[in-house]
Amino acid sequence: MGLGVRQCIKFLVVAWSSIAILAAEAAGAPIVLNPGQELKGSVIGKMVRTFDNSEHKFDFTEISRDQRLDAFKLSDSDFFRMGMSTGSLWLHFQIQNNGSETRDIVLENRYPNIDWLQLYSSSFKNGNLPLLNGDLVPFDMRSCEFRLPCFELAVPPGSHDYYLRIDTEGSMYLALHLWDREHFDRYERHDHLIMGVLFGFIMVMLAYNFFLAVSFLSRTYYIYVGYIICVLIYNVGGQGIGAEFLGDDIGIWLGNKGLLFFANLAMSFGLFFSLGFLNISAHMPRWKWAFQLWGAIFAVSAFGVFFLPYHTHLKFTNFSMSLGSIFLLTAGCVACIRGYRPAYFYVLAWSVLIASNFIVVLKIVGAVPLTFLTHWASLLGGSIEMILLSLALGDRVKFLKAKDEEKIRQLNDELRKHIDDVEAIVEERTDTIRSILNNVKAGFAIVSSDLKVKKDFTQSCYNLLGEDISPETYFSDWLQLTGLQKVNLDVMLEQVFSDIMPEEVTMAQIPSVHRVGDRYLRVEGALIRNSKGVPDGILMTITDITDLQAKEEETRRQQMLLKIIGNMESFNSFLKFTKQQLKTVDGNNPREVKGFLHTMKGNCLVFGMKAMADDIHGLEEQDLPKAETIEAFEKSLKAFLLRHQSTLHVDWNEIEEEHYIVKKTKFGQLEGLLNSLKLSAESKAKLFHWLRRAQVRQVGKILGPLKDDIDLLAQRIGKDIQFNIHGEGVEVISADNEQAIKYVIHLIRNAVIHGIEDERQDKPKTGTIDLRFFAENHCFIIEIEDDGKGIGHEELYNKLAAQSGISREQFESLTLVEVFKSLDSASTEDTVDLYSGRGVGVSAVIHYVESIGGEVEIETKPRVGAMFRLRLPETQQAAAGRVSA
Secondary structure, three states, X not given: OHHHHHHHHHHHHHHHHHHHHHHHHHHOOOEEEOOOOOOEEEEOHHHOXXXXXXXXXXXXXXXOOHHHHOXXXXXXXXXXXXXXXXXXXXEEEEEEEOOOOXXXXXXXXXXXXXXXXXXXXXXXXXXXXXXXXXXXXXXHHOOOOOOOOEEEEEEOOEEEEEEEEEEOOOEEEEOEEEEEHHHXXXXXXXXXXXXXXXXXXXXXXXXXXXXXXXXXXXXXHHHHHHHHHHHHHHHXXXXXXXXXXXXXXXXXXXXXXXXXXXXXXXXXHHHHHHHHHOOHHHHOHHHHHHHHHHHHHHHXXXXXXXXXXXXXXXXXHHHHHHHHHHHHHHHHHHHHHOOOOOHHHHHHHHHHHHHHHHHHHHHHHOOOOOOHHHHOHHHHHHHHHHHHHHHXXXXXXXXXXXXXXXXXXXXXXXXXXXXXXXXXXHHHHHHHHHHHHHHOOOEEEEEOOOOEEOOOOOOHHHHHHOOOOOOOOEHHHHXXXXXXXXXXXXXXHHHHHHXXXXXXXXXXXXXXXXXXXXXXXXXXXXXXXXOOOOEEEEEEEEEEOHHHXXXXXXXXXXXXXXXXXXXXXXXXXXXXXXHHHHHHOOOOOHHHHHHHHHHHHHHHHHOOOHHHHHHHHHHHHOOOOHHHHHHHXXXXXXXXXXHOHHHHOOOHHHOOOOOOOOOHHHHHHHHHHHHHOOOOHHHHHHHHHHHHHHOOEEHHHHHOOHHHHHXXXXXXXXXXXXXXXXXXXXXXXXXXXXXXXXXXXHHHHHHHHHHOOOOOOOOOOOEEEEEEEEEEOOEEEEEEEEOOOOOOHHHHHHHHHHHHOXXXXXXXXXXXXXXXXXXXXXXOXXXXXXXXXXXXXHHHHHHHHHHOOOEEEEEEEOOOEEEEEEEEEOOHHHHHHHHHO
16 A cells, blocks of 8 residues: 555656646746656756857856846757857756755766867856866866766756857757756666677677688778778767777867768778679779779878868768768669679668668757667667678678578567667657646647647647537637637737748737636647748647636726725816716717717726726727717716725715815805905905915826826836826816816827837837926916827828818918817827727817817927927916915
8 A cells, every 4th residue: 555655646746747847848947846856868958048159259257147148049949959060059048946955967968079068057166167078078077977968967946047058060969858866877877788789799790800801811801890990989989988988188089080080981991891892893893993082082081180170171071971872882782783692781781871870960950859769870870780791791601691690680679679669668658748738727729820720639628618619620719709809810820820020029919818608718829830940830728717817807996996095085076077077068069079988088097997998998989879978978987886885985976066065156155255344454365365275276186196097008008108297286276277187188198108109219218208287477387298209290181181181281381289179080090999099189188278268289399209288277366376375
C-alpha cells in the first residue's frame, strides 16, 4: 500500500511538472523549478529569447540593461540554428526556483562544435565573471568537464536571469537541455557507453584491416587503414573528446582546424583507396586521372588549414567534400552497372556515410528533430560505413565471410531494437500529452488559414461551447457570432494569415472576450508558422471566465457607488440638473435631443456609471422618435436610482428642481423685502452680501470626480495624458454658468480622444490638457487647452461640403465657431463608440453658451494644439457677490 501511494504521488508530480513546462513553452515564460520536479533533459528552446550580436557590439554589461531586453526575440523553435556563422549570439532566459533550497541543475547544449560559450548571471557568486565552455576553452577551465558544452548551475530560490553568449566560426546549432544532477550523471554514463561502443567498432575495424593489410601486403589495404585513422581522429575532434584525453593543445586544435585537416586527408585516402578497390585501371580507365586529380586536391587542401582563414577554408571544404562524395558514389554505381560485384558493398557503404552526413545537415537546419539517430548520425554512419567497406574487403577472404555477415546482422538487430524502443517511448509520451490535453478545463483548437477549426481539438471544447460543435466549421460559428461581429472576427483572422502587418498587431486585434449562451469565454491565440515561416494556423486557447466576469462587474459596481458616495454633493447637483433639463428639452428638436443625450452620457461616465452610459449609447443607436428617446432615458435613470436606493438614499421624486436649499425666486423676494426695510446702509450691505454668498458654489464641487474620469478614459484608449484643473476654488454664483460647466465635459473628452495624438513624434511623450476657470471684466471665463494635433480644417471642410455643398471660398470666410454651428455632426473622426461620441458636443456647447448671452472663441494651430475659450456673462449682483467675497 505504501509503495502504491508513493507511485501515485510521483505520477502527480511528474504530470504537474509536464503541464508547467508545456505552459511555459507556449508563453515564453520563466523556466519554473517546482519542488519534487524532475529534469530529464527538458528542452528549453521555446523559453529562450535571442539577440543577434553579429557585429560583437555588446558585452554583458551592455546587453543586460533593461532597454536592451526589448531587442531580444522569443524563439519559436526548440532548437536554434544559424548555419555557417562568424558572429555572436546572445540568449536570455529566466529560471524560477519555487523551492526553499538551492537547486543543482545542469544546462547542456547537445552540439559539441561551438567555439565559445559564456554564461552570465547576477546569481553567480563571482559577480559578472562568466562560466566558460566551448571547444576553444581549455578542458580544466570549462564549467563542466564533459565532451558537450554544459554548465553546472546552483539556482537559489526565486527568479534569476541568465545570459548566454555564443561565439563560433562554424555551424551554430543550439539544442539546450536542462538536467537534474542525478539524471545528468546517468545521461553522462550512457553517453560514455555509446561513445565507447562506437569508437570501439572503429578501433576493431582499424585492427582488423591492419591485420589484413599486413597479411596480404596490399597497398589498397594500407591506404584503407590510413583512411580509418583519419576518420577516427576526425571523430575524436568532432565529438569533443580531444581535450579530455589528448590534452588542451592537441584537443583544441583537433576540435577546430584539425577537423578540416583530417576531413580533407580522409577524403584523399578514400579516393586513392577507391582507385585500387574498384580496380579503376581495369574497369574504368578513363576515370583514373580524375581519381588522381581529386586525391591530390584534397591532400593539398588538408594543409590549407595552416595558411587559409578558417571560415574560408571551412566553406571550401564543405563544398569540395560534397562534390567528392557524389563523385565516389557515382563511380561505385558505374562499377556496379558494369558488373563488378565488390562495388555493391562499396556503394552501400558510401551511401550510408553520405546519408548520415545529410541527416546531420538536416538536423542543423531544423528539418529533422533531435533524436538518438540524428544526434549520433555522424559517428554511427561512419562506423557502419567502415564496417561495410571492411566487409567488402573481407569478401575476398572466404573464411571470414560468415563471421562478418553475422556481425552485421547482430548490429542491425540491435539498431532496429533501439529504434523500436525509441518509437515506443515517443508513442507513450504522445499518449500522455494527449491525455493531459483532453482533461484540462481550458479548450485548445487550431484554426487553419480557411478560418475553419481543424480536427483533434480537445474534449473540453465541447464542455465550453456545447456538443454541437464540429471540426471543419468556421471558428466564428463556434462562438455563435452573427452579423457584423462574425464579419469582423473573420476579417481579423484573415489579416493574421495575410501576414502583411506585424504579428503582434494583427493578433492583438482579435476580440478576446465572447459571450456564448450564458457563459463568458476568453479566447487567446498563438500564431503557428511552418518551417518556411508562413502562418499555418492559430492555436486558440478557450477558457471560461464567467465567474471572473461576474466578480469584475460587481467590483466595478461597488467602485461606482463609492465614487458617487464620495462626491454626493456633485451627484445630487447632476440629478437636479438632469431633472431640470428633462423639463426644458424640446423632444421635437433632433439637435437639442442629441446634445442632451450626449451631455448625459458624459456626466454618467464621470461618476463611473458605465452601464447607464451604455444604455444611453444604445438609445443613440436606435432610430426612435426623439420624445420616446427622452422618456426611455428618464425611465432608465429612475431604474438605476431605484436599484441603488438602499445605498445612495436618493429618491427621484424628492429631488429638488433647483440647486439651492431656498428656491431662486425666494432669494428675489427676499431681496425686495430687504430693499423695503428701513435699515442702515451698513446693515443692508451685510444682508445683501449674505444673500450672494448663500448662492455660491465652488468649481471643484460642480466638477465632481471629473479628473478621475478623464484619467481612466486616457488609460482605456492607451494615451499618456496629464490633465490639469486650474481654479477649482473659483466661486460660481450664476446658475447658467454652473450648467455651462457641465457642458464643458464634451470639450475635455474631445481633447482626450481626438486632440492628443497616438504618436507624438518629436513632441513630449505625455500630452497635456489644461482646464482653467477665472473671472475677468465682469465675465466668468472657462478655457480648455491641449497641446495635441489641432483641429483639422480640411476634415471640417469635407464634412460641411458633403452636408451642405458649401464652396471652398464660402468655407474660408467662416470662423471655426460658425463652422461648428453649421454642422449637424462636427466630429472629424469616423469611429463612433461609447467614448468618442458623434461630434454633437462642440455644437451643443456653442448653442448653450450663446443662449445665455455668452460667446465662444476657438484657437487652433496644426501640431501645436487647440484652445476653446467660453466667455460667460455675470450679472451685476453676481459680480458684486464675487468682489465682496
